[in-house]
Amino acid sequence: MAKRLDISDLNIYYSDFLAVEGVTMAIEPRSVTAFIGPSGCGKSTVIRSLNRMHEVIPGARIEGRIALDGEDLYGREVDPVRVRRQIGMVFQRPNPFPTMSIHANVIAGMRLNNKRMSKAAADEVVERSLRGANLWNEVKDRLNRPGSSLSGGQQQRLCIARAIAVQPDVLLMDEPCSALDPISTLAIEDLIGELKQEYTIVIVTHNMQQAARVSDQTAFFNLAGVGQPGKLIEMDATEKIFSNPSKKATEDYISGRFG
Amino acid sequence: MTTTGEPATSTTPPAKQRTRTPQRPGDIVFSFSAKAAGVLILIILAAVAAFLVAQAWPAIQTDSTELSERVHWLGQGRTLLGYVGPLVFGTVLAALIALLIATPVAIGVALFISHYAPRRLATSFGYVIDLLAAIPSVVYGLWGALWLMPKLFPAFQWLADNLGFIPLFAGPAGDPPRTILTAGIVLAVMILPIITAVSREVFLQTPTLHEEASLALGATRWEMIRMAVLPFARSGVISAAMLGLGRALGETMAVAMVLSPGLAYSIFLLQPGQQQNIAANIALKFPESSGLGVNVLIFTGLVLFLITLLVNMLARWIVSRRAEFSGAN
Ligand SMILES: Nc1ncnc2c1ncn2[C@@H]1O[C@H](COP(=O)(O)OP(=O)(O)O)[C@@H](O)[C@H]1O
Numbered sequence: 113m114a115k116r117l118d119i120s121d122l123n124i125y126y127s128d129f130l131a132v133e134g135v136t137m138a139i140e141p142r143s144v145t146a147f148i149g150p151s152g153c154g155k156s157t158v159i160r161s162l163n164r165m166h167e168v169i170p171g172a173r174i175e176g177r178i179a180l181d182g183e184d185l186y187g188r189e190v191d192p193v194r195v196r197r198q199i200g201m202v203f204q205r206p207n208p209f210p211t212m213s214i215h216a217n218v219i220a221g222m223r224l225n226n227k228r229m230s231k232a233a234a235d236e237v238v239e240r241s242l243r244g245a246n247l248w249n250e251v252k253d254r255l256n257r258p259g260s261s262l263s264g265g266q267q268q269r270l271c272i273a274r275a276i277a278v279q280p281d282v283l284l285m286d287e288p289c290s291a292l293d294p295i296s297t298l299a300i301e302d303l304i305g306e307l308k309q310e311y312t313i314v315i316v317t318h319n320m321q322q323a324a325r326v327s328d329q330t331a332f333f334n335l336a337g338v339g340q341p342g343k344l345i346e347m348d349a350t351e352k353i354f355s356n357p358s359k360k361a362t363e364d365y366i367s368g369r370f371g
Numbered sequence: 372m373t374t375t376g377e378p379a380t381s382t383t384p385p386a387k388q389r390t391r392t393p394q395r396p397g398d399i400v401f402s403f404s405a406k407a408a409g410v411l412i413l414i415i416l417a418a419v420a421a422f423l424v425a426q427a428w429p430a431i432q433t434d435s436t437e438l439s440e441r442v443h444w445l446g447q448g449r450t451l452l453g454y455v456g457p458l459v460f461g462t463v464l465a466a467l468i469a470l471l472i473a474t475p476v477a478i479g480v481a482l483f484i485s486h487y488a489p490r491r492l493a494t495s496f497g498y499v500i501d502l503l504a505a506i507p508s509v510v511y512g513l514w515g516a517l518w519l520m521p522k523l524f525p526a527f528q529w530l531a532d533n534l535g536f537i538p539l540f541a542g543p544a545g546d547p548p549r550t551i552l553t554a555g556i557v558l559a560v561m562i563l564p565i566i567t568a569v570s571r572e573v574f575l576q577t578p579t580l581h582e583e584a585s586l587a588l589g590a591t592r593w594e595m596i597r598m599a600v601l602p603f604a605r606s607g608v609i610s611a612a613m614l615g616l617g618r619a620l621g622e623t624m625a626v627a628m629v630l631s632p633g634l635a636y637s638i639f640l641l642q643p644g645q646q647q648n649i650a651a652n653i654a655l656k657f658p659e660s661s662g663l664g665v666n667v668l669i670f671t672g673l674v675l676f677l678i679t680l681l682v683n684m685l686a687r688w689i690v691s692r693r694a695e696f697s698g699a700n
């Protein structure tokens with residue numbers, strides 16, 4: 113439950129292209145850390161390296177160290193599959209499995225760990241996770257309908273339920289609201305506020321108001337130009353970043369005088 | 372997408388007024404040629420069916436005693452249906468054996484190409500598979516008769532000795548094994564490329580979105596394939612298998628070259644002289660037929676046409692059955 117992440121001297125490559133350079137940061141447990149910055153600066157790349165989803169892309173690799181409560185996630189004997197079971201992820205576009213029912217979607221991750229789960233145990237996990245994702249009341253009467261029968265916002269909350277069903281140590285969200293309407297976005301933001309009681313949350317957002325509303329810490333990334341690597345410019349408490357950042361580039365970006 | 376529960380999530384445009392937009396010449400030409408092509412296909416199909424029915428008609432009409440007198444190879448006292456029945460049985464049996472063998476192998480090979488092999492290997496491997504599809508069936512027949520059959524005999528003998536208590540494998544195993552199982556295996560090799568090629572295309576189209584969803588849950592590659600790739604590809608793979616089945620049902624040369632024909636409703640896979648398929652039967656009998664004999668053969672051709680049509684409709688039905696969960700909505 114809720115572990116801390118320590119990243120040091122992280123360089124991330126796509127084949128020979130250095131996409132992100134020299135990131136060092138600490139992500140505290142039971143808090144929300146937001147990544148902001150102009151598009152292309154490597155926010156998605158960094159967040160995907162945290163659960164070893166980055167290396168799914170052919171030729172993609174990293175240098176440096178990422179540790180979960182002190183344990184190196186990229187250690188020689190560490191299985192990336194196990195890392196992904198500990199660190200859940202929610203994507204930009206809602207991606208429930210279209211051939212599975214709502215019920216089956218929620219326990220999809222559990223089924224991987226534990227093939228023979230009793231019906232009662234499965235139902236309990238489904239209810240707990242859907243309640244955790246503020247979706248239970250809306251779908252409890254149609255758990256056997258396909259996940260794709262839900263609205264976009266509901267689908268995204270279903271994906272959150274699916275991610276938290278396995279009780280991960282960390283929850284990563286890459287622009288989880290960017291495909292959603294304002295009301296669904298608010299629902300998800302409220303949910304993030306509740307989830308941080310139990311989980312370590314990292315969220316990428318292009319929406320600075322959202323970062324200001326939901327996060328405790330904010331990390332600002334930037335890049336010098338096209339083809340240049342993205343870099344972490346500064347990271348601090350969210351109020352500090354939005355009121356009194358210590359770097360000029362951050363201030364320019366926040367006040368909209370940039371990109 | 373249905374929007375239930377939450378408002379304002381889908382952006383349905385306000386109901387448009389049905390106005391008549393001015394017709395552009397390009398649109399008219401295109402819509403006309405598309406319609407014409409569609410109608411042409413229907414006409415050709417109807418013409419083929421009409422030809423078959425017209426040519427089969429004399430055989431259908433003639434009463435059975437006269438028929439067996441005038442068509443000497445029909446055999447004493449065989450009615451038209453009594454003749455077609457075993458042929459249909461043999462056709463379907465050979466095709467099913469082929470499908471049963473080819474589909475799992477094709478899925479395995481296609482998955483290897485789409486999700487396991489390194490990219491360069493996958494490309495050349497896929498190319499080789501495509502080349503297999505271009506080999507003429509007479510070559511497969513030669514290969515089956517000259518190379519495969521001697522290799523199969525010991526295996527068939529082993530089957531007959533050890534699993535002979537199962538009726539399918541009842542002995543004695545024929546030597547040379549000019550049997551329906553041999554024909555099925557040759558057909559399986561022939562339909563492997565088409566099933567593989569289509570399946571591979573479908574596997575490659577699996578949305579990255581869903582593959583990543585399962586990987587991020589901690590799925591291994593095989594689990595990812597089971598969770599995301601196979602469900603997505605299911606209907607495509609069924610279509611691929613049906614394409615293969617269609618080819619196996621209609622295959623002539625390869626079957627004629629490896630199967631010793633018979634006209635029994637026999638499930639003995641290891642004994643020669645038991646079954647025959649329609650297409651090979653037509654090819655073998657046509658040179659020695661005239662008059663009513665030709666009409667009988669055309670009648671069997673009509674039946675084959677109907678079987679193929681039925682298989683296609685069945686495939687469509689299977690594909691549409693769970694459309695709701697297919698992600699198409
Ligand atoms: N699959 C990929 N292959 C190669 N380069 C990529 C890939 N994905 C992203 N990049 C590059 O990495 C850099 C960072 O991209 P990304 O992490 O998506 O930025 P952000 O999420 O901040 O918009 C960009 O220059 C982008 O072009």
Ligand SMILES: [Mg+2]
Pocket residue numbers: 155156157
């Ligand atoms: Mg991004």
